[in-house]
Amino acid sequence: MLIVMEHHATQAQIDAVAARIRELGYEPLPIPGANRVAIGVLGNRGYVDEEPFRDLAGIQELIHVTKPYKLASRDFHPEDTVVRIGTVEVAWHRPPVIIAGPCAVESREQTLAAARAVKAAGGRVLRGGAFKPRTSPHSFQGLGEEGLEILAEARAETGLAVVTEVMRIDQIERVAEVADCLQVGARNMQNFDLLRALGEAGRPVLLKRGLSATLEEWLAAAEYIVASGNDQVILCERGIRTFERALRNTLDLGVVPWLRQVTHLPVIVDPSHALGRRDLVPPLARAAWAVGACGIMVEVHPDPARALSDGPQSMDPEGFAALCAELDRLGALLDAAAP
Known part of the structure; x- marks a missing residue:
């Protein structure tokens, strides 16, 4: 899953999302962008339920990433690697x-x-x-x-x-x-x-x-x-x-x-x-x-x-x-x- 934060999301809201990801047994991967931060969810072996994130502020969109190559994809890493x-x-x-x-x-x-x-x-x-x-x-x-x-x-x-x-x-x-x-x-x-x-x-x-x-x-x-x-x-x-x-x-x-x-x-x-x-x-x-x-x-x-x-x-x-x-x-x- 990729969690896209609102462009005005505070650091406290971003930290709360990362903490919830850890509570669920997964690993958060913050992905800073030009206008907003996204947070990748790593470590899942199947579908990640959206419900635990519904009550968290600052989230714009929840995107399910089904590719087996998350870290190699631009979804999780939009900038070119040198x-x-x-x-x-x-x-x-x-x-x-x-x-x-x-x-x-x-x-x-x-x-x-x-x-x-x-x-x-x-x-x-x-x-x-x-x-x-x-x-x-x-x-x-x-x-x-x-x-x-x-x-x-x-x-x-x-x-x-x-x-x-x-x-x-x-x-x-x-x-x-x-x-x-x-x-x-x-x-x-x-x-x-x-x-x-x-x-x-x-x-x-x-x-x-x-x-x-x-x-x-x-x-x-x-x-x-x-x-x-x-x-x-x-x-x-x-x-x-x-x-x-x-x-x-x-x-x-x-x-x-x-x-x-x-x-x-x-x-x-x-x-x-x-x-x-x-x-x-x-x-x-x-x-x-x-x-x-x-x-x-x-x-x-x-x-x-x-x-x-x-x-x-x-x-x-x-x-x-x-x-x-x-x-x-x-x-x-x-x-x-x-x-």
Whole structure:
């Protein structure tokens, strides 16, 4: 439930409503607004009866919120959340951010070369998997601890912030020593124990959409992190599995403007994993820019033909630099056309 107070409600009236919420065994969440205060009711597992609030002064409206993602919704948090990855800000009302790098950390030379290319082209955050979940147990699984050390060196040399995936709760502390942002992969989107632990990790979280997840399931997964004390969550659309098999996945760009309406959490797009083909990454990256995404995440490898993971979808440094230049031009056009 969301309790909207009158614009002239006194602090004593607001406190009385919060006290009544606690008496009922729930938790009040004051939500200050420009003209009035609203109070969210948290902790209920079903319908909240309106009757206990009928005799309280200063209430304008009682709104029943049935979404399973209250804290991630604009109902409870109308203002955009700014997620800070190091010094990089990701938010709906900020310029879009480019996150790029290899799918997997394969070697020191490969990762440093990719990081230099990302930096030179205008990327702000380096991505790279030290721990890699793969469909086949025989595929390259990443370098683990050695990969984290290489990412730390790349950050020290280039100044780029780092995002890398964490797969298990027992990895969080070690990965957080290196990474500025902890990624949850599509396969772990509903690993609820991991999500709760990440809510207490003290690092921003990049939450990828599950392979066949609905938008409600995705936002509910984000709710686990936010409800555990961490509102620094970025949602990443990376395509979903549908009946169509011409491409690796179906990239759902329509979620970007829709999510901007319903959640304060920023949303970025990963065209590399959605498509699986590097030649299709630039047009979909431009499309993500155009529909208002808060950023994109692109795979870049110094020698895609020799990549140990996702070579066909990885851009080489030259192609990535050209894409960044295109996005700069597109951004200028969109800014000029904005009302």
